[in-house]
Structure formats: structure tokens, C-alpha cells
Amino acid sequence: MQIEAVDFFYLSMPEVLDIGDGSQDALLVRIKVGPYVGWGECEAAPLVSIASFVCPMSHSACKPVRDSVLGQRLDEVADIARIGDLVREQSLDLLQTDHTLSGIDMAMWDVMGKKHGVPVYELLGYRTAYPKTPYASALFGDDAQATLRKARQIRDQGYRAAKFGWGPFGKGTLTDDIEQVEAAREGLGPDGILLIDAGTVWKDDVASAARRLPVLQACDVTWLEEPFVSGALDAYRTFAARSGSVKLAGGEGCHNYWMAEHMLQHAGLGYIQIDAGRIGGISVAHKVAAAAEQRSISYVNHTFTSHLALSASLQPFAGLQHHEICEYPVESKPVAWDITRDHLLPNADGQIELPKAPGLGLEPDMESIKPYLLDVEIKIGGKVLYRTPPLD
Amino acid sequence: MQIEAVDFFYLSMPEVLDIGDGSQDALLVRIKVGPYVGWGECEAAPLVSIASFVCPMSHSACKPVRDSVLGQRLDEVADIARIGDLVREQSLDLLQTDHTLSGIDMAMWDVMGKKHGVPVYELLGYRTAYPKTPYASALFGDDAQATLRKARQIRDQGYRAAKFGWGPFGKGTLTDDIEQVEAAREGLGPDGILLIDAGTVWKDDVASAARRLPVLQACDVTWLEEPFVSGALDAYRTFAARSGSVKLAGGEGCHNYWMAEHMLQHAGLGYIQIDAGRIGGISVAHKVAAAAEQRSISYVNHTFTSHLALSASLQPFAGLQHHEICEYPVESKPVAWDITRDHLLPNADGQIELPKAPGLGLEPDMESIKPYLLDVEIKIGGKVLYRTPPLD
Numbered sequence: 001m002q003i004e005a006v007d008f009f010y011l012s013m014p015e016v017l018d019i020g021d022g023s024q025d026a027l028l029v030r031i032k033v034g035p036y037v038g039w040g041e042c043e044a045a046p047l048v049s050i051a052s053f054v055c056p057m058s059h060s061a062c063k064p065v066r067d068s069v070l071g072q073r074l075d076e077v078a079d080i081a082r083i084g085d086l087v088r089e090q091s092l093d094l095l096q097t098d099h100t101l102s103g104i105d106m107a108m109w110d111v112m113g114k115k116h117g118v119p120v121y122e123l124l125g126y127r128t129a130y131p132k133t134p135y136a137s138a139l140f141g142d143d144a145q146a147t148l149r150k151a152r153q154i155r156d157q158g159y160r161a162a163k164f165g166w167g168p169f170g171k172g173t174l175t176d177d178i179e180q181v182e183a184a185r186e187g188l189g190p191d192g193i194l195l196i197d198a199g200t201v202w203k204d205d206v207a208s209a210a211r212r213l214p215v216l217q218a219c220d221v222t223w224l225e226e227p228f229v230s231g232a233l234d235a236y237r238t239f240a241a242r243s244g245s246v247k248l249a250g251g252e253g254c255h256n257y258w259m260a261e262h263m264l265q266h267a268g269l270g271y272i273q274i275d276a277g278r279i280g281g282i283s284v285a286h287k288v289a290a291a292a293e294q295r296s297i298s299y300v301n302h303t304f305t306s307h308l309a310l311s312a313s314l315q316p317f318a319g320l321q322h323h324e325i326c327e328y329p330v331e332s333k334p335v336a337w338d339i340t341r342d343h344l345l346p347n348a349d350g351q352i353e354l355p356k357a358p359g360l361g362l363e364p365d366m367e368s369i370k371p372y373l374l375d376v377e378i379k380i381g382g383k384v385l386y387r388t389p390p391l392d
Numbered sequence: 393m394q395i396e397a398v399d400f401f402y403l404s405m406p407e408v409l410d411i412g413d414g415s416q417d418a419l420l421v422r423i424k425v426g427p428y429v430g431w432g433e434c435e436a437a438p439l440v441s442i443a444s445f446v447c448p449m450s451h452s453a454c455k456p457v458r459d460s461v462l463g464q465r466l467d468e469v470a471d472i473a474r475i476g477d478l479v480r481e482q483s484l485d486l487l488q489t490d491h492t493l494s495g496i497d498m499a500m501w502d503v504m505g506k507k508h509g510v511p512v513y514e515l516l517g518y519r520t521a522y523p524k525t526p527y528a529s530a531l532f533g534d535d536a537q538a539t540l541r542k543a544r545q546i547r548d549q550g551y552r553a554a555k556f557g558w559g560p561f562g563k564g565t566l567t568d569d570i571e572q573v574e575a576a577r578e579g580l581g582p583d584g585i586l587l588i589d590a591g592t593v594w595k596d597d598v599a600s601a602a603r604r605l606p607v608l609q610a611c612d613v614t615w616l617e618e619p620f621v622s623g624a625l626d627a628y629r630t631f632a633a634r635s636g637s638v639k640l641a642g643g644e645g646c647h648n649y650w651m652a653e654h655m656l657q658h659a660g661l662g663y664i665q666i667d668a669g670r671i672g673g674i675s676v677a678h679k680v681a682a683a684a685e686q687r688s689i690s691y692v693n694h695t696f697t698s699h700l701a702l703s704a705s706l707q708p709f710a711g712l713q714h715h716e717i718c719e720y721p722v723e724s725k726p727v728a729w730d731i732t733r734d735h736l737l738p739n740a741d742g743q744i745e746l747p748k749a750p751g752l753g754l755e756p757d758m759e760s761i762k763p764y765l766l767d768v769e770i771k772i773g774g775k776v777l778y779r780t781p782p783l784d
Contacts, residue, residue, distance in 0.1 A: 010772075016449050016450065016451070020451060020453060022450065022485070024451055025450050044451075044454045045485070047777075048444045048447050048487075051440045055437055056439065057410065058408065058416065058437055058438070059412060059413050060412045060413075063410075093436040096440050096444070096488040099487045166452070200484060203477075229484075229650070231650020231651060231654070253484070253485075258624060259623060262623070262658075266654075375772065375773050378769070379767075379770075380402075380766050
């Protein structure tokens, strides 16, 4: 079978707000391979990923992603890795490449699952997909009172774990942050798993992050996520040496296997968080999960978008029983929710289970996404390089 | 003063060939700040960098680069770092960002140099710009005979150092590679500094690279460049431990300070090669040069495009006397050559000197670049997001 078509659909809320909510737009990828249609999703900056797929070649190591995908044979699972390697080689100097490849890789796994009639995690070698404990992923409220209300609501919805992040955290006074963390703990109750996400706010400034340690420890916070940017390995390691019961989490910024490996080796992490929509798809995420398992570092998905992306991001560590928790967006904008008809809802035990249907097990809903579709047109020298394809 | 305009000009040869020659297109950046006009250049994939400048916001950490640049105050040198930090923060999840910022950063330094009436290297704190020994940077010929002719030509042109790379190297048999390296050495003569660039061909496969070590040592090759991809630090370090007189060079793939720092720390490099058009501009390149100096690793520019880019890439290490050699493209396509009227030609000693004129010291030639200008238009929902501005 050949990859006959790769189509991108840029979906967006009518208004995108200046908040740390990654569910406000989406780039859906559809591939057609023989009788099969596969779906995937690239994280963030849809127009830029589209441009990287169709741009003119700059030189032999800076080709559009399209050149390494369209027309390729996709008969077996091994072809996915071959195509991924070809993309990375031929688009080496095109920085956006890994994000673009991510959605294509997911769609190739979806196709292979459909061809073999099994869920993706079985193709990855897992016999079982263990249910994961979802943490409700939410933004900090504008003040401690708002966070308290959010945390209570999450507890009332039955979640045993919650993460609060972004918003004002780390941007105001130390007292503001202390009140925010205390409010989250109070609202979630003493038994809930509480996670805090600093959204890289201190870049590589260990001292500023360390000033929050007493309240994080007092409030029994399980992890502090991304106090620093992904590359600041020394800052991570220095902080980890003194953070005691509060573990470090990070890695969502990794856009290739190497970056994740460096974090596993040098950052002193307790948890590595991988976004399959950024790192190069399910293939690379799975490789990171195996490396994390070897180092006894917990693998966690990073997902803030649709349930299609959620399924894709859970597959890579579905069979790793001791990697127990998963990110689960609870404040998604309608565009993210409406991408699929079916959703991965908590079961009676409050756990998230992957679908047993072939591939990713979730299909986009053409009718419900139509209102969000943006018409994109890119022309060079009067010639159309890209135009949003029809949704049919 | 405010940054009132940022314009991108996508220049290209009429035909771009599928070879490892990065001089076939260019993305020129012009900024207007009060009475000053500054110029810079982003490396590779012009359309994608343009898209990253104008794309709609996805969320608060995935904004178009434009949002952090246009309208910003640029009064003093310190403003350049502030704007760079703002771009990295607000476009954290937009992968292409660092490449786009690179050209803007150069243009900001150009403006500051013009405002203060001094070359950029003085603003960086260097009293003197030491002349550098250029190595003629060329592609391997299709076979050893072609490489021999190229190497003789380079020697006859007076170059004391030459680098051969890409083309068939590493892609055929071991014997092919041996003949290529021997031909390069023969053509260059026994006294020339010979450098070999493997163009990441072995990804992270140390054994394949190591099979070339005997010929590299026998031919007195000074460095082997990029046997592996930038992230494969373990492969670099393992190879370095056994490469003896042949030093490792790498780093052109680094697109932020952290990646370069990881290579300096963990890759066993003899030379770190930074492309100011990729890593975030002169600002980040200069920070890497200082870190390299501290570790006694030689800093070298990576430049395969115009002489505007060459000037920008030499400024960060101009004042580091013991970092002696510089990459110097000798096979540039007309589009790269024609971007500036003046060029950085070897002096009587065969050395390259930076201009003493303010800023980058070279101005684009509007008339000569006009024939290469591509008209780009990007529309979303029928609304024009970007259209190539007039060259005036």
C-alpha cells in the first residue's frame, strides 16, 4: 500500500484567548493508504506545520515534510520507522519538522492498527492496556479563591488527582503562589494527588523555584512540573537534589528522542512528560517510554487537546503497569471536545481505559468539526502551494 | 525608539537542486527602528519562518513571533536580550521560533551598531576583531576525481584550509569514502588544513563512523564534522574517546543555547560550530562562544549563505584570538552572493576581516536581489495574513 494523500485540517475556536489553554485550536491530519484512512493530530501552531509540509525545498537536508511521506510504501509497522527516519533526514534543517511528523506518525499507526484489526498498543508489543489514573489538568484560577473553587469542583467530579498550572503562578509574589498552592490543596482535600505546573516560568533560576519548596512540601505536592525550560538540565538537577518529597516533572518541550534522553540522564526527574503530538508521534514517544522504564522514571503523557490526541498519547505507555497516572484535560474548549464523537471517559473506578477498537479507536466527527475549520491558502509566485481540502 | 516594521524577503534561485548546498535560497529580514534600518538573515525554510511570524495565536505560549517584536522599544543593547527572552517565552511551543528569531536578532544588532556608530563586535565587548583563517567550504565531488579537481582549485585560489562534505560521503562503500578523503588531501597538498563533514550521515552509529578513522588519521584530517545528529551526545563522546588526532566538530543543528551547552558538556568536541541564523541570532551565538572559550573548545561559525550572514556569524567570536578558523563558502549560488554589494574577501594574508563600518557593515543590494524575490501570500479565512512587501 502507498500513502496516497496527507491532508491537514486547521480547526480553531472563533476566538483564541491569551491563556495557557492548548485546546483552543488543533491541526488534524488525515492520511489515505489503500483502503484505509488514518487520523492524527499535531500539537500547536497549525499554520506553521502546514507550511513545513508544503514549503519549497531549500536544499537536500531541508525538504518539505511532504517529500518524505507522500507516495511512500506503508505495508508493515516497520515502514513507520523508516518513513520517520526519512523525514528527519530530509528535513533535518527544517525546525518545525518534528511537530508536523508527530500527527503523521499517529495517523500511520492508526492505519496499521486498522489493517491488522488491533489497537495500536498491541502493535507496540503490549498485551494489555492498563487503566490509568487520570489527573484533572486545569489552569490556576486568577486568584486563590478561584483556584479553591476549581479544586473543589474537580474533587466533586470524582477525580483523585489534579494538576494546576500556568495562569498567575510564579508571576506575582511568593505569597500569591503560597496561597494558590494552599487553595488547591484545600479544595482537593487531604487525600488527593496534587500536582503543580510552573510552565517554565523561572527559565533556569533555581533560587526562585526553591523559594516555593516549603509550601510545596507542606501541601504534599507530588510533583513540581517545568519550573525551568526543557534544556536547563543543570537547573533541574540542582533543584532535584534539594526538593525532597517533591519530585520534578518535565519533558513536554522535547521534540525528539535525544532531548528526552538528555532529560532522563541529566535532569533528576521523577516523571517525564511526553507530548506525542510534538516529539515525533507515537513511535518516538514509545521509545522514550521504554527508556524511562529502564531508568525507573515514570512516564506520563502530556495532552491538552482532543481525545484523539489523548488516545495517541496513551498508547506509548499503555502496557507499562507501574506508570500509573495520565494527564486528562477537563477544561477543553469545544473545538477539542468536538473532534471525536466518542470520548475516553473515566470508568466506574475513575480510571481511563484505551479503546479496544482497531488503531487509535476514535474517529473524527466530520459534521461536528466543520464549524471550526479554517480555510488556509498559501501561494508562492501566484501558484497555490496549499489550500484547505474539503472535509469529506 | 520602537520596532516599527519587520519585513521578510524570500529569495531563491529559479531552480533549487537536491544537493547539500544551503546557498540556494535565503530569508532576508529587514527591521525599521526610528531612523535606522537593520538587516539579518534566517537560515533555511523561508516559508516556514514567515508562517511562524504571522500565524494566529494557538495559546499564551504559542504566539506568532510578531507579537513579541513589533512595537517593542529598542533603545539600548540590553533591549535585544529582553526581546529575545520575550519571543522564547511567548512562542515556547512554536518550534520554528528560534530560526525566525535568528534573523530578527541580527537585524536588531545591526540597528544598534548603526545607532552607536560602531561594528557589532564592539557592542559585544570586543576591542578588536581578529582576522580569521577561512576554510573553503565545498561539497564533495560526485567521485574522487571530481573532489581532487575541486581541492586543487581551492589550493590554487590560495586557501590554506578546506572542508569537504555531504555529497556521496558515507552513503556508498567504505572504499568510496577512503578514495574521497585521499583525493581531498592530495588536491589540497600536504600542508593544507583538511576538514571532513559527514553531514550526520551515521545518525548515532559509532561503528560506521569509526571505520573511517584510519583514513582520516592517515590523511591528517583536523576534524570530522557531524558524524552524528546533534542530539546523539553519547555517540559523539564515545567516538571522541577513540578518535585520537582527529577532533570532533559539531553543533550547527543547535537551535538554542541549551543544546549547545549540552554538546560542550557531553559530546567531547574539539570544535563547536554555531549557525547564528539558527541558534537565535548573534546574542545566543555570543553566549555559546563565551562558554566554548571557558571550556577550551574552539568556536567556529557555520555559514553557507550570504556575506551578510557571514558577517553576522563572525561577530560572536571576532574578539576571541585563539579561535582562529572560520567557515567561508566558496561555491555560493548567485542568490547568496548577490544579496550584498560588498563582500568579505580574503586580505593579502588570505585572512578574513570583519568590516569596521557600523552594525554588520554590509548592506543588501536592493537592485541585485530583486530577480530572486518570491511573491508569497498567506490567507486564512480569505483574509491576507502575509504578502511579500515591496523592496524599497
